[in-house]
Amino acid sequence: MNGDQQYRRLLRWYPSSWRGRYGDELVAMMHDEYGGRRISGSARRSIALSGVSQRVRMSGLMGDRDDPADRVRAGALLVLCSWALFVVAGSAFAKFAEHWAAVTPPGSRAVPAAAYVSVSAAAALGAVIVGIGAVAAAPSFGRSMRQGGWSAVRRPVARAASVSLAAVVAGVGVISWAHLLSGPQRNGGLLLYGVVVLGWGLLVVAALATWTRAAVVAMRRTPLTLRVLRIEGWLAFGATAAMVVVAAGTIAWWAAMASSAPWFLGGGAVGSTASALPPVMVIAGSLMVGGLLAAGVGAVGIARSMPELGAG
Amino acid sequence: MAKRTTGTGGSPARTNEPSVLILTSLASGPKHGYALARDIESFAGVTLGPGTLYGAISRLDDRGLIEPAGSEPGRRPYRITASGRVALESAVRAMRQIADEGAARLRLDPQVGPPGGTRVAGLPRVSPLPGGAA
Numbered sequence: 270m271n272g273d274q275q276y277r278r279l280l281r282w283y284p285s286s287w288r289g290r291y292g293d294e295l296v297a298m299m300h301d302e303y304g305g306r307r308i309s310g311s312a313r314r315s316i317a318l319s320g321v322s323q324r325v326r327m328s329g330l331m332g333d334r335d336d337p338a339d340r341v342r343a344g345a346l347l348v349l350c351s352w353a354l355f356v357v358a359g360s361a362f363a364k365f366a367e368h369w370a371a372v373t374p375p376g377s378r379a380v381p382a383a384a385y386v387s388v389s390a391a392a393a394l395g396a397v398i399v400g401i402g403a404v405a406a407a408p409s410f411g412r413s414m415r416q417g418g419w420s421a422v423r424r425p426v427a428r429a430a431s432v433s434l435a436a437v438v439a440g441v442g443v444i445s446w447a448h449l450l451s452g453p454q455r456n457g458g459l460l461l462y463g464v465v466v467l468g469w470g471l472l473v474v475a476a477l478a479t480w481t482r483a484a485v486v487a488m489r490r491t492p493l494t495l496r497v498l499r500i501e502g503w504l505a506f507g508a509t510a511a512m513v514v515v516a517a518g519t520i521a522w523w524a525a526m527a528s529s530a531p532w533f534l535g536g537g538a539v540g541s542t543a544s545a546l547p548p549v550m551v552i553a554g555s556l557m558v559g560g561l562l563a564a565g566v567g568a569v570g571i572a573r574s575m576p577e578l579g580a581g
Numbered sequence: 582m583a584k585r586t587t588g589t590g591g592s593p594a595r596t597n598e599p600s601v602l603i604l605t606s607l608a609s610g611p612k613h614g615y616a617l618a619r620d621i622e623s624f625a626g627v628t629l630g631p632g633t634l635y636g637a638i639s640r641l642d643d644r645g646l647i648e649p650a651g652s653e654p655g656r657r658p659y660r661i662t663a664s665g666r667v668a669l670e671s672a673v674r675a676m677r678q679i680a681d682e683g684a685a686r687l688r689l690d691p692q693v694g695p696p697g698g699t700r701v702a703g704l705p706r707v708s709p710l711p712g713g714a715a
Contacts, residue, residue: 287639290639291639293655294613294635294655294656294657295614295631295635296655297613297614297655297656298613298614298615298618298631298634298635298656299631301614301615301656302615302618302631311630312630312631312632314630314632315630315631315632315633316630316631316632317632318632319630319632319633319635319636320632322636323636333640333643333644335600335640335644336644
């Protein structure tokens with residue numbers, strides 16, 4: 270591999286739009302610096318780190334480190350992405366936990382009931398907070414769209430709409446089919462139905478992911494006043510707090526059920542012993558932990574940047 | 582711990598920030614990537630890797646603090662913009678305030694120093710800024 274090929278290969282660390290703009294210059298600099306020779310390990314690391322950082326920066330979730338307003342916006346968007354993870358995890362938890370009370374001894378229901386109620390309440394509060402955030406940004410978003418911003422968000426919105434349409438059509442098909450099946454068939458008796466429901470679930474997750482992506486792309490390009498940015502920052506703190514309560518409530522419910530009704534977690538008969546680590550709960554728990562970490566990073570970034578926002 | 586401050590242009594105020602070093606270098610005239618790296622090495626004693634340098638160049642370009650000075654493909658030179666001068670002035674003032682305070686507390690004469698600037702372990706060399714940006 271000659272020097273030019275080696276240098277151009279390193280450009281793969283960068284997003285394509287960045288490569289298109291600066292790639293030739295960076296390669297020219299490497300030629301000047303190394304004259305076609307093998308590039309040093311430290312320069313390799315510098316390029317790799319810079320490329321990854323450009324990818325994160327261009328995702329809109331990191332923010333410009335020299336611009337507190339951009340960091341507040343990026344932090345709020347990171348919290349929004351975390352919320353999307355919680356919606357997936359919370360839906361999996363809600364589906365898994367339905368009918369838990371029916372197989373739990375009456376004397377052992379107090380703790381899981383309190384945990385379940387706290388999860389539901391925090392989830393509803395979080396949804397309201399995210400809704401208020403959308404309403405607060407709506408006028409700025411509308412102005413941005415009227416001033417030509419639509420072209421930048423058209424593709425992600427079209428992709429999200431297509432995936433959502435596919436999810437709705439698949440959902441209608443799954444529900445129609447479910448009406449023709451018996452209860453036992455719907456609840457694990459018919460393997461094909463289970464696979465189709467799983468595929469539909471993944472389609473719904475994809476729809477949520479593509480809408481979240483579209484929201485991030487749109488809000489990165491929407492000019493927000495300092496007042497709206499502050500509101501979004503405070504709402505992000507609220508959403509993060511709601512996520513903490515959801516995660517804590519889920520863990521409390523899980524622990525209480527593992528102690529008082531382990532057969533529910535394992536899907537066995539009442540009184541039987543079973544694993545306290547059902548795959549659905551492990552996946553939901555992992556998503557919540559990942560979401561909490563990301564939301565924590567976003568919230569800390571906002572907390573550090575808010576005092577630097579000027580008056581306005 | 583030093584805290585980064587931002588002025589109206591969100592200007593960084595640390596002498597070893599790649600963006601400050603690039604703006605300082607461009608204050609004396611347009612340069613392309615390799616020339617920038619060599620100039621920064623000569624006046625600050627800091628070697629910026631190609632990734633770090635172009636990461637900072639693209640951030641400054643995005644924020645309108647520098648701009649391409651020609652359409653030459655490959656070795657494209659950059660120049661500092663008016664906003665870039667304002668940001669650099671703000672950064673230089675912030676750094677000078679700290680330097681003056683340090684000099685006063687050490688009872689140093691800020692006008693007198695060894696040729697080529699002083700160097701303290703762990704800190705970049707302090708030397709006069711080109712282009713009269715200060």
